[in-house]
Amino acid sequence: MDAGDWDARYRERPDPWGQDPAGTITQRLAGRTPGRAVDLACGDGRHARWLRRSGWTVTGVDYSAVAIEQARATDPDGGIDWQVGDVTQWTPDGPVDLVLMSFLHLPTDELAAQIARAAQWLGPDGTLLYLGHSLENYHRGVGGPPDPTILPTVADLASAAEGLRVHALEHVCRPAGDGVAVDILLEASRWGLATHR
Template identity: 40%
Template structure:
């Protein structure tokens, strides 16, 4: 979907497109980190950026959908989030960040996009990527059905170079009670999670 299609999807959403909280795996990883600067890539309606800001992070939320960012800004109140309308292929932060998060960013060039955003991580900083795994199709989980834009652990691990230490890179299954699985989804969903630290 391009920016115009996402704008339309956000315009049509009465209660928001996503759950109100970030994915549980993102919350678990971030809780163990000392707050600093963060970039939330493909922030959408800003749920991850807002959650981080509430916990002391100085956050930049980036998305190419103007409608998504309008919702994000309206919901954010006076928190420490800077909302930026941009495409991840063209934009980069003015300075490296202590935490870079990308939730459900699915592109035809996934590996190169992840490699690009990994450049934004400061030495000692953390990269967290979570998205639909290719096995999600067979599992019947919600999400894209085009395997060309879905993740595998091998794809995400291979997007990083020797500057990163991979703490975790694996498939995870979210049960039907997970907050992400709204609107009567009857099947578990399979994601890929990458957690890496830039060591030099």
């Protein structure tokens, strides 16, 4: 889907995923020391708003102008920096403490490149957190995109994280309607240890 398709989708059904952040994200990030966060493909901003309420300084980026317009409308104090942009081209203006990529689905080679690119934005103690629908969901779960070429496997994300310090790489099963959805999670950071030759 291109930006125009997403604009139409958000016009047709505002707030498509509800106001609450994904439980997996809140569980992984609860208790973290807030810093500067980027929410890539933020949609209408449910995760960015939660991060802001948790004390983070947040930039939310999405290529749907309609989604960003809706996100701004739910941020009355203007505390979040909302930007319309193609996440595969966008770059922050300095190091960040968290890159959140929630349900950003690209062809798996493009997703791997985006994960590697986003990891370069991390400061010394920064974290990259990816959560999306897994290819396993296409075969065993419910919901999610019907296109298997944009659904990563554990192997895809392991390859994407090559050279990073991986803290978690796992399937996450969650109730979804009458069934179970199978998500996939990657949490990684840059290596901060001195290397020896």
